[in-house]
Amino acid sequence: MANELATQNNGIGANLEVGENAQERELKGDERAAVIMLALGPTYGKPIFEELDDIEIRQLSRAMSNMGAVTQDMLDKIFAQFVMGVTTNGDLNGGVDSTERLLLSFLPKDRVEMIMEEIRGPAGRNIWEKLSNVQEDILASFLKNEYPQTIAVVMTKLATDHASRVLASLPDELSMEVVQRMLAMEPVQKEIVEKIEDTLRTEFMSTLSHTRRRDSHEQMAEIFNSFDRQTEARFLTSLEERDMEAAERIKALMFTFDDLASLDGTAIQTVLQQVEKPMLTLGLKGATEETKEKFLKNMSARAAKMMIDDMEAMGPVRLKDVDEAQSAMVNLAKDLAAKGEIVITKNGMDEEMIG
Numbered sequence: 001m002a003n004e005l006a007t008q009n010n011g012i013g014a015n016l017e018v019g020e021n022a023q024e025r026e027l028k029g030d031e032r033a034a035v036i037m038l039a040l041g042p043t044y045g046k047p048i049f050e051e052l053d054d055i056e057i058r059q060l061s062r063a064m065s066n067m068g069a070v071t072q073d074m075l076d077k078i079f080a081q082f083v084m085g086v087t088t089n090g091d092l093n094g095g096v097d098s099t100e101r102l103l104l105s106f107l108p109k110d111r112v113e114m115i116m117e118e119i120r121g122p123a124g125r126n127i128w129e130k131l132s133n134v135q136e137d138i139l140a141s142f143l144k145n146e147y148p149q150t151i152a153v154v155m156t157k158l159a160t161d162h163a164s165r166v167l168a169s170l171p172d173e174l175s176m177e178v179v180q181r182m183l184a185m186e187p188v189q190k191e192i193v194e195k196i197e198d199t200l201r202t203e204f205m206s207t208l209s210h211t212r213r214r215d216s217h218e219q220m221a222e223i224f225n226s227f228d229r230q231t232e233a234r235f236l237t238s239l240e241e242r243d244m245e246a247a248e249r250i251k252a253l254m255f256t257f258d259d260l261a262s263l264d265g266t267a268i269q270t271v272l273q274q275v276e277k278p279m280l281t282l283g284l285k286g287a288t289e290e291t292k293e294k295f296l297k298n299m300s301a302r303a304a305k306m307m308i309d310d311m312e313a314m315g316p317v318r319l320k321d322v323d324e325a326q327s328a329m330v331n332l333a334k335d336l337a338a339k340g341e342i343v344i345t346k347n348g349m350d351e352e353m354i355g
Helices: 002-007 030-049 055-068 072-080 098-102 109-122 127-131 136-143 150-155 159-169 172-183 192-210 216-226 228-240 244-253 257-262 263-274 279-286 289-297 301-314 319-338
Strands: 068-070 092-094
Touching: 030 055, 030 072, 030 098, 055 098, 055 192, 098 127, 127 150, 136 150, 136 159, 136 228, 150 159, 150 172, 150 192, 159 216, 192 244, 216 228, 216 244, 216 319, 228 244, 257 289, 257 319, 263 289, 263 319, 279 289, 279 301, 289 301
Parallel strands: none
Antiparallel strands: 068 092
């Protein structure tokens, strides 16, 4: 059969490259399957690929693209597990181009382009990987209008931790019905999975960025929050000269270190429990008296005195270091708000700001 693979498979030359610099290594999982498929080539590999679903093809294609060189000994060991007496002439080398040529031999061009686009760049994630990065409440809001069986299939394809959060975000009655469907689920036909993937891709992912696009002033406020103090002042001053209304709107949306003074006592104590002491000392060193006093009042008398002594002992500090410490504390507060552990208010408004 080795001779047949080497001489009768017209496409194999386009998929295999012979090299002498391959390193001996242990191949596992997808890599082993990738070696076999590259060696089989289009003629022998096509029937196998036709039995795989899109997720499996993408998974295998990635392994083929990233596999690199495989020695003859490695190849022999792998084939020995499946067939007797398989040998080839030289080493095996897989890459993006050879993978694409192989897929084009039996898949439509548009489907291959979609697969290869995912392999080549940051977009190289299948629909299920992309969904795992979608906020759970957004995904649950979309799925609650689908059939419970469809939702159950989606849940089985997501990462476990993300699936649990999405499931918890669904209405109680619907979520329990989905759980029951998942418990009773049998292997799902490839055609059904493909249809669900297409629906998610065309009706959900393609419109997600448009339906959930944030206000540009809010985005700019977050960018300004990340500036150091001098850069922030420079940009705001320039913007005020060009568009005072936009500048005022951005300043109203920005959450700065001094805004931490608007936190209630419980929230400040939560921040104090989480923040590292050196960061707190440096941050308060450059704070306004109001903010400094608010934090000190929420410490024990002994801790407050020690903090004052530490700040005095520091002597002069660089503004850049203070900015970094205060920025880290603001980000910590935003993270705590996102987890629901504290509520951040801005300008006295009862409105939670999620960072």
